[in-house]
Amino acid sequence: MRKNMKKLAAALLSMGMLLSMSVPGYANVTSTERRGTTTYVKTDNAVENYPAWIWRDGACYYYDASGHILKNTTTPDGYTVDGEGRWTVNGVVQSNGFGNYVADISDYAGKNDDELWKSMKRKLAKVYEGSIPSGLSNATDQWTYSITDDNQSYDVVAYDVDNKTRGIGESYAIKGYSMYPNDVFTVCLGRAWSDMASTMIDAAGTAHYSDTSFVHEKTLKTVLGNNVGGEFFNYIKPFADQTASGYVPAKDANGNLIYGTYQYVSDGKGDFNRIFVEDANGTEFRIDAVSNAGDGINTDLLDLSNWQNRTTDYGRAFSIGTYEGTLTIHFTK
Known part of the structure; x- marks a missing residue:
């Protein structure tokens, strides 16, 4: 099945199309669970441990049984990787579209806030659903996204850590949030970034953090539009590894x-x-404390003065702030 999926991906690329998440490294959504008014979407256990193919910042890498990236060789399942470990076909590095993602926001224009929220929320649900890796074989550690009904006092779609999570996850969109009473809805972007993948010791954790930067790109473009969202994404990228300290496995x-x-x-x-x-x-x-461990975006270094009272691609006003390391995009009343 792995080989068939990779052949299909290569065929799509040869036609000039961007890859979907078809190479192993991400889990398949297999079930949903209702808890009151919230639906949790859960994954299977497609990513139990190494060896595994994992996408990271646009390229796909083969991690061997010890969690090391193979480089400049042919992988055990018959695919070539270059000197950096990136999957290649006939010498060409394959990409999943990171950095060049295009969100479909064609239906946003002309909608009122309620209509815009419903459309945006459903699109973000697809972003999160397509990006969650599974956990290990322990069913209580599976990864999810959650989405509430539209008729509640507040709505939320959240990129959750596991199926025990109640409420918002590290990246989420929420309407009627009491913390921001002047917002019609708020979109929050967690501080995680793909550099955190280097500190993981299992395939599920590596797959999750390897994909966070792509999730951020897709989230920003889905919320702000491809031009404005892309501009902000490119602004925050250099700050992803400018962190003061962190902890890594020795x-x-x-x-x-x-x-x-x-x-x-x-x-x-x-x-x-x-x-x-x-x-x-x-x-x-052993876990060691080190400087510049790569533990995500350092929002303290961002200058957001140019991101106040801005306008999205589709004409809606917004401003961007931070709260305890989380980026907050405010769509005010």
């Missing part, structure tokens, strides 16, 4: 995780210090 000289256990040891003065004891049979792995 690896040895061969790039393998360092396993062991964390223990608390008395300092003899009434306090305890948390230390890591290396053990190849340990159930934990």
